[in-house]
Amino acid sequence: MSGGSVGYRDRWIECGPDALRIRGYYFPWGTKTIPYASIRGVRRVRMGxxxxxxxxxxxxxxxxxxxxxxxxxxxxxxxVLDTGKYVHPFITPDDPAAVEDIVRERSGAVDDGAA
Structure with missing residues (x-):
């Protein structure tokens, strides 16, 4: 899960030192890199x-x-991540609490109840 400067890693999500990487975000297998500095808000949601x-x-x-x-x-x-754009990335890491903590710490993002 963690190693070196990577704070978290699973098959699809990686929290690196400066950015969050979402593998498989773009078709067919492209990775989206989101610098922590561009994350304004983060909200954990229940799914059904x-x-x-x-x-x-x-x-x-x-x-x-x-x-x-x-x-x-x-x-x-x-x-759900608020990057200030119309479309908000939605991710499902294996350990959502760990990813949420890392993103909040590295980005300074607040709870984004309106995402």
Missing amino acids: PLTGQARIWGTGNVRYWAGLDPKRLSKTQGI
């Missing part, structure tokens, strides 16, 4: 069958984009 859990990749709502995660069906929590 009709609220993101059944979406393996993409969007059902144009305001959110879910990076690829074939195991999302077995997860109950996700994280």
Whole structure:
């Protein structure tokens, strides 16, 4: 999970020293890199069958984009990131609490209840 300057890593998410990387964000396998300095808000959300859990990749709502995660069906929590753009990245790390803590610490982001 962690090693060296990487604060967190699973199959799809990596919290590096300066940026969050989301593998499989762009079709077919492109990585999105989000510098912590560009993250304004972070919000952990509960998922259900009709609220993101059944979406393996993409969007059902144009305001959110879910990076690829074939195991999302077995997860109950996700994280929405506010980067100041219309579309908010939606991620489902294996350990959402760890990722949320790292992103808040490195970005200075606040709880984004309006994301």
